[in-house]
Amino acid sequence: MEVLKRTSLLGMLIVMVLITNQAFATQHVVGGNEGWDETTDYDSWAKGQTFKVGDTLVFKYTSGLHSVMELGSESEYKKCDTSNAANSMSTGNDVVKLDKTGTRYFACGTAGHCSSGMKLKVDVVSASSASSPSSSSSSSSSSSSSDDVSSAYQSIASLSLFMAILPVFVL
């Protein structure tokens, strides 16, 4: 019985740790309040963000006007070459999970939009090495600071939840 109790305690602890880790993952709404459109400077936006493994990108736009295509290389990104796009999305609320480290490239598939700047490049870093965004000279947008605040709140909330529930298992 004692072994069973300890095993279930361990199981619950693992679940709690997973939930806590999940809370550290950030959902990045691409372009902040502007969303995915032709007028937003996505280089500046991306510089104000830290993209970690486990985070998600959300592309918000009016379905039919734009789309999201994932490109496979820097050269395709530079040339806006969508002919080999690996992944094409067009729901208007497209979620992309950043599941590994490395650079990922996205472009709008609507004719002319990518070449007019509707494209995004993100560098995904490992969750453990992630710290605050590297100091960029460009204006860091208000959306990035609100992201930081919300993730800090999430951390505190999940930690207090953890502390509140822990005694239940120990007793």
Ligand SMILES: [Cu+2]
């Ligand atoms: Cu577009």
